Amino acid sequence: YMVEKNRKLQEQFRTEASTSSHSDSSSLKAIFHGVSIFVDGFTVPSSQELRGYMLKYGGRFENYFSRHRVTHIICSNLPDSKIKNLRSFSGGLPVVKPKWIVDSLAANKLLSWLPYQLDQLADNQPKLSSFFATKDGLLSNDGLTDTVCQLHDIGDSSSKGRTVKDINSSEVGQSTEYGSPLSEELGQENADVSVITELINCTKECPGSCRTEQIDMDKEQMGILREELKDNLSEPTTSAGNHPSDRTRTRSLPTSAVTKHPSMGHSTAEDPSFVENYFKNSRLHFIGTWRHRYRKRFPSSLNQVKCAINLKASDDSKKARVIHVDMDCFFVSVVIRNLPELHDKPVAICHSDNPKGTAEISSANYPARDYGIRAGMFVRDAKACCPHLVIFPYNFEAYTEVADHFYSILHKHCKTVQAVSCDEAFLDVTDSEVQDPQLLASIIRKEVFETTGCTASAGISGNMLMARLATKTAKPNGQSYIPLEKVDEYLCKLPINALPGIGYVLEDKLKKQNIWTCGQLRMVSKESLQKDFGAKTGEMLWNYSRGVDNRMVGTIQESKSIGAEVNWGVRFKDAKDSKLFLVNLCKEVHLRLQGCGVHGRKFTLKIKKRRKDAGEPAKYMGCGDCENLSHTITVPVATDDVDVIQRITMQLFGSFNIDVKEIRGVGLQISRLESVEASKQGLERNLLKSWLASTSANQVEQCDTNSVVKETIDIGLEGQKVDGASSDMFPHLAQNSNQVDDSPSDCKASLDQSITRPALCHLDIGVIKSLPPEVFSELNDAYGGKLVAFVSKGKGKSNSKGDGEVSGSSPSMHSQQVVKGWCFSLINLSLATFSLATN
DNA sequence: ATCCTCCCCTAC
DNA sequence: TAAGGTAGGGGAGGAT
Ligand SMILES: Nc1ccn([C@H]2C[C@H](O)[C@@H](COP(=O)(O)OP(=O)(O)OP(=O)(O)O)O2)c(=O)n1
Ligand SMILES: [Mg+2]
Ligand SMILES: [Mg+2]
Secondary structure: OHHHHHHHHHHHHHHHHHHHOOOOOOOOOOOOOOOEEEEOOOOOOOHHHHHHHHHHOOOEEEOOOOOOOOOEEEOOOOOHHHHHHHHHHOOOOOEEOOHHHHHHHHHOOOOOOHHHEOHHHHOOOOOHHHHHHHHHHHHHHHOOOOHHHHHHHHHHHHHHHHHHHHHHHHHHHHHOOOOOHHHHHHOOOOOOHHHHHHHHHHHHHOOHHHHHHHHHHHHHHHHHHHHHHHHHHHOOOOOOOOOHHHHHHHHHHHHOHHHHOOOOOOOOOOOOOHHHHHHHHOHHHHHHHHHHHHHHHOOHHHOOOOOHHHHHHHHOOOOOOEEEEEEOOHHHHHHOOOOHHHOOOOEEEOOOOOOOOOOEOOEEOHHHHOOOOOOOOEHHHHHHHOOOOEEEOOOHHHHHHHHHHHHHHHHHHOOOEEEEEOOEEEEEOOOOOOOOHHHHHHHHHHHHHHHHOOOEEEEEEOOHHHHHHHHHHHOOOOEEEEOHHHHHHHHHOOEHHHOOOOOHHHHHHHHHOOOOEHHHHHOOOHHHHHHHHOHHHHHHHHHHHOOOOOOOOOOOOOOOEEEEEEOOOOOOOOHHHHHHHHHHHHHHHHHHHHHHOEEEEEEEEEEEEEOOOOOOOOOOOOOOOEEEEEEEEEEEEEEOOHHHHHHHHHHHHHHHOOOHHHEEEEEEEEEEEEEHHHHOHHHHHHHHHHHHHHOOHHHHHOOOHHHHHHHHHHHHHHHHHHHOOEEEOOHHHOOOOHHHHHOOHHHHHOOOOOOHHHHHHOOOHHHHHHOOHHHHHHHHHHOOOHHHHHHHHOOOOOOOOOOOOOOOOOOOOOOHHHHHHHHHHHHHHHHHHHHHHHO
16 A cells, blocks of 8 residues: 555646656756665654755655655754654664755755765664665766666665565565464464453443443534534635635544544544544545445446447548546546636645645646645645645545436436546447537536536547557546547657556556556557566556557446455554454455345455554555565355454454564455355255254254354365465365375364264265255355356365356366365354344 | 465556 | 545466
8 A cells, every 4th residue: 555655646746746856857957866865853854844955856755654765864854752763764774964955956956865874873774774875876977977877766766665675574574474484483472262252241331321421422522513613614714824624624633532532543443443434534435435435326237338349430430439538636626616716726635634644645736736735745745835735624424425426417418438437438329329529528517617616627549558548638617529530649748647547656667667658658669568567467568658548448247246344543552453454454344245245255354463663654554665475365155244344353353473462453354255146045045044043953053153153164264274364264175285185084073062062074976965955056056056066066165166057076186075175164154044044 | 377465556 | 844545457387
């Protein structure tokens, strides 16, 4: 995530750099090429001034610290208390006084930073700094020569920087494996399942009325606040300097229970309904989940899949085929749509108006962009660029509403609409009734404005790529058509990072090859690009640089994965906090699965762990510099049952063996999805229920729900310990699950004396055959028909990729034991699922 | 070759 | 204070 975020900010930064220095770029020297600074604390000149210098003179400015991206930490003298923190936080990077920047500017070349080392740290610069010292020496020498040389040096230095990082990450990779020495080295107490179970019971009893009251109070207050906000917002107040939103909020909030602990007030540790509140307020969550809401509102039957023949027929014609429409500064436009007096003033959307705050700007209108304000910036940086910037809070309901109008209009005018996001879509106008695509675009834009009060821009061209690029040039509130004969001219000087699909990493790699524009990119052979970037990416680059894009408009597929993650405000005091958080996260994921009508088989838990020596992040309650860890379990039967999800998740969590205080982010993702319709899970459960109640009542009755579940999960754990980062819940099902296959008795060994055991262990093909036909049929469905093959051929493997396929299972060397395990696992899980569902 | 699985990269 | 999510594409590298 941090990489992504940083890339974005850098992109904005570079865009600014290229536009602001456009006129005089020839006279300005790129003194700071290859230098990427992170400013820590108060400095003279200010952080913003330094940022400006870096911008003007070819350097980089990082809002977030990252060992990978930052080359120098800039810092004035600090109180001793902070020095110790900084020493570990710096992670071996040079910590330099801002005078280095100023003097370099005065000298018009990059000076060695060594004389500018922070005094307090000068005697203790770690060994890495000597590495940078040499590099800087080279840099400053070559800085006098020419840009090409500088480039090479930058390449060298950053690639070495990456080498260091790569070593770290491979270590991290190892640490994700079970039983590796590293996990012992971490020496953190493993979260014992029984302990956690106790804690659940405890928390279930504890919260009581007190906590509920607090929540209610908060909700009530929020309601009142919202009313106030609405009143204020709907009033087209002329005093633009008076921002109603945050004044009201910040004054009222301190009385709420949440802010009782000032230091931890917004962390997971203090708020039992953190997950819920968090997602309610997260803009990225809003845009990330918007697609689900769109699917429901505009069912996909509207979209015809264009057939290839049709495409080829129209391919040769020179007529523009694609329109791309995107709302202008969407979040701002919506919020100020009834406040015309603000339209020519700089406005941005942000949670906070605090000029020192690290809240992020979500969207800035075009007057604000003239000040250099961009999405993703900290509000303090935005305010520094433009002190009179008007900040408004989010209004997600209004965004949804406007997006609905927007898409209604699009669907009305075009049968092939491909939604990109809440404010953006592609239209295929090949077969449009309106002959002139430009006319159609203007009709749509006009109608959007008249309906919503918000402006949209449009790009029209022969394919999706060119239409998208055209939109960018058309903004704001305009449209642009790029005919085929203008494509070459348009692309020739276009910077490569303007191409969709080229982000920070690809841009950097290309620039190391001295490729800055699409024109230069065209000089590289396709083979060379494919060698350097892979087959598909290479071809994409080759095509895009020529304005070629073969994608078709209108293909919306069903989702392949569903997940939820939180990487902000995550601060756990103890296992109780983390447990509660995980349970809530599971509930969230469960609801999303239900909302999409799917069940899933593959569970991935992602953890962000504070990197060693990483201090408190620059962003308030942010996750900062983290290692990304992830573990996966695959279960044989797709589920959306909240309790099953929780069990699996807790199992996964336990396998991390991590000190919860180090956790900065948690995410749960479900994949290998099957539609509920197809698996008919509900019916299966009911049938299992009646079957178990009648036929084998004695067995079921003696079978404690929790023990069944635990058993089931425990079996999974055994396989998991062996497997490493990824594991199959039921090792017998995975052909590559090593050790367990050699000792099928593990299955038996892991069972307790529960009454279920003997019966299940004797289950075999015969037992499966004896199942009532409905049950068998549905179990068979749940396995995509594999049960038939299993019974008829006597093979139990289920490793085919196709979900619904009967797929001839490959020759199995698994014996009867495997088959037993398979049956056992299946029945056991079904029991567990069923039992929990009925509780 | 062709698949998987585990990530990284990208976009909004 | 503040709410740094979500999901698909695809590359690397191992298994088959
Ligand atoms: N880093 C980002 C990018 C986008 N958004 C949200 C706010 C935007 O309004 C909306 C749409 O994204 P766009 O990229 O379309 O940006 P805008 O519509 O704001 O501006 P533009 O006029 O460039 O389209 O998504 C966000 O919250 N954070
Ligand atoms: Mg937009
Ligand atoms: Mg957009």
